[in-house]
Amino acid sequence: SQKIEQNSEALNIQEGKTATLTCNYTNYSPAYLQWYRQDPGRGPVFLLLIRENEKEKRKERLKVTFDTTLKQSLFHITASQPADSATYLCASSGNTPLVFGKGTRLSVIA
Amino acid sequence: DVKVTQSSRYLVKRTGEKVFLECVQDMDHENMFWYRQDPGLGLRLIYFSYDVKMKEKGDIPEGYSVSREKKERFSLILESASTNQTSMYLCASSLFPDSNYEQYFGPGTRLTVT
Numbered sequence: 001s002q003k004i005e006q007n008s009e010a011l012n013i014q015e016g017k018t019a020t021l022t023c024n025y026t027n028y029s030p031a032y033l034q035w036y037r038q039d040p041g042r043g044p045v046f047l048l049l050i051r052e053n054e055k056e057k058r059k060e061r062l063k064v065t066f067d068t069t070l071k072q073s074l075f076h077i078t079a080s081q082p083a084d085s086a087t088y089l090c091a092s093s094g095n096t097p098l099v100f101g102k103g104t105r106l107s108v109i110a
Numbered sequence: 111d112v113k114v115t116q117s118s119r120y121l122v123k124r125t126g127e128k129v130f131l132e133c134v135q136d137m138d139h140e141n142m143f144w145y146r147q148d149p150g151l152g153l154r155l156i157y158f159s160y161d162v163k164m165k166e167k168g169d170i171p172e173g174y175s176v177s178r179e180k181k182e183r184f185s186l187i188l189e190s191a192s193t194n195q196t197s198m199y200l201c202a203s204s205l206f207p208d209s210n211y212e213q214y215f216g217p218g219t220r221l222t223v224t
Binding site: 046098101 | 141216
């Protein structure tokens with residue numbers, strides 16, 4: 001069956017550093033990957049979408065990569081700030097509808 | 111700006127009660143979804159709908175039903191609430207059936223069944 005996994009349940013980093021979150025998929029080849037941010041007690045908010053033929057995509061301090069050989073997407077937040085603390089979810093479109101990972105809870109420490 | 115609203119932020123119901131969770135989107139989206147989210151289990155799809163009066167089972171439909179009588183409204187029904195249905199319920203919508211389009215989520219309803 002299609003599986004999408006975010007290996008780290010939680011990640012703590014120092015303010016100003018780059019946070020890197022990982023999303024791996026198995027048993028299928030999604031054409032797209034999406035990343036969402038979720039704050040406690042709120043619904044997820046869409047951040048970025050990357051297509052399989054795009055190696056990298058950027059939006060302000062965010063960068064997403066898609067490596068079809070490694071079956072992996074990396075999500076980077078540069079110059080991280082305490083306000084970036086949240087849970088980040090990846091989702092794939094190997095099938096309709098989206099399949100979500102369980103999320104990585106990022107804490108940026110001042 | 112897309113807005114997805116859910117009828118309640120917090121709800122407390124008794125075991126055996128029939129529970130209605132309402133979701134409304136204001137951007138004429140084709141697709142609507144109901145998820146539940148539990149610690150350690152992530153987002154799990156309950157039901158979704160591609161069009162009015164159409165519904166499809168997701169990964170965990172047991173104990174739930176849905177209704178979509180109008181394009182903008184998608185209701186989740188717990189026919190006889192049980193304690194294991196205590197959870198955060200999230201509604202979402204997207205523009206087209208193609209899952210390549212992002213989903214817009216509502217604020218969630220935290221349901222407690224006692």
